[in-house]
Amino acid sequence: MAKKVPKSSLSAPAGSPAPAAAEVPIANPRLAAFLAWIFPGAGHLYLGDRQRGFSLGGLILLCLILGCRLDGLLIWQTSGSPLMIAGTIGSAGAGLPYFLLHFLLGYQGDPTAAGYEYGASFLLSAGLLNWLLVLDAWDRAWGREHSLVDGQPAERLAEEEP
Amino acid sequence: MNHFLLMSLHATIIAAFFGLLSRRPHPGRWKLFGKILAALLGGGLLVAWLMYFFPSGPPAPIP
Numbered sequence: 001m002a003k004k005v006p007k008s009s010l011s012a013p014a015g016s017p018a019p020a021a022a023e024v025p026i027a028n029p030r031l032a033a034f035l036a037w038i039f040p041g042a043g044h045l046y047l048g049d050r051q052r053g054f055s056l057g058g059l060i061l062l063c064l065i066l067g068c069r070l071d072g073l074l075i076w077q078t079s080g081s082p083l084m085i086a087g088t089i090g091s092a093g094a095g096l097p098y099f100l101l102h103f104l105l106g107y108q109g110d111p112t113a114a115g116y117e118y119g120a121s122f123l124l125s126a127g128l129l130n131w132l133l134v135l136d137a138w139d140r141a142w143g144r145e146h147s148l149v150d151g152q153p154a155e156r157l158a159e160e161e162p
Numbered sequence: 163m164n165h166f167l168l169m170s171l172h173a174t175i176i177a178a179f180f181g182l183l184s185r186r187p188h189p190g191r192w193k194l195f196g197k198i199l200a201a202l203l204g205g206g207l208l209v210a211w212l213m214y215f216f217p218s219g220p221p222a223p224i225p
Contacts, residue, residue, distance in 0.1 A: 052182060059179050066171070111224050118168045125172065129179050136183060150184055 029141035036137035038095045040130050043137030056133055063126035064097055071110035072119015076102050093127035093134070173202035 027047055036043025041057015044050075067074075075087035092098055101107040109116060109123075181195035 055182050056179060059175055059182070063175055070168075114163045115168070118163075118165075118172075121172060125176065129176070132179075132183065150186060 023142050023144070025141050026143040027141045029138050032137040032141035033134050036134040037093070037130065040095065040097070040126075040133060043133065044140070047137065047140050049140070056129075060094065060126050060130050060133070061097070063122050063129065064094060064101075067119045067122030067126065068101070068107060070115030070119030070122065071113035072116055072121070072123050073109040073111070074098070074101055074107055074123050075120070076108075087124060090131070091124050091127040093129075093131035094123075095130060098127060169206050170203065173199055173206070176202060 032043045032046055034043075035046050039057070040060035041053040041055075044053035044056065047053075075084060075091045077084040077088050079085070109119060113119070177195045177199035180198050181191045184191050184194050186194065
């Protein structure tokens with residue numbers, strides 16, 4: 001029979017790093033993530049990062065505009081093929097512009113257009129990139145000093161640069 | 163419609179996005195941008211070249 005170990009003896013051994021302190025958000029993470037999703041770049045603008053907000057949001061909107069100009073497929077399928085459902089979730093990452101295109105403008109894309117497949121890539125990329133922006137806004141609102149792209153704190157990356 | 167131009171445009175937008183998202187100092191961001199752009203363009207050309215060995219079948223029906 002296994003011997004019961006008292007809880008007090010389960011503490012970290014001597015010399016191990018101390019547990020991380022509880023994170024304190026610098027802004028409302030839920031609001032930042034919601035704003036980032038509803039309109040590309042809005043989350044970063046809310047966090048005061050105007051440069052990233054405008055540039056990244058602008059790139060996503062450019063992707064959407066190019067996709068529509070090419071008459072690409074705007075994926076909207078909530079049942080059936082799992083791949084199409086995944087595509088719908090990915091595309092819906094673009095937030096309000098995606099729903100405006102689908103419901104207000106009735107945009108679907110033109111399967112006979114030469115740019116149908118390319119346009120679909122642009123529209124899907126816009127949604128997927130905005131999901132990344134949502135995650136980044138969430139991290140920044142928590143004051144985390146790492147990015148999705150770099151995977152380690154900015155200071156450490158600066159030290160690594162020659 | 164120029165397929166390579168559209169592919170390059172798509173790759174440039176994706177690379178610029180990740181370059182801007184990065185929190186590295188400026189030289190590191192440009193390096194990341196270049197790496198992603200080269201990987202996307204090089205990968206695209208490589209896959210396009212490999213497809214020569216797999217000829218396409220009849221065209222897919224338009225939905």
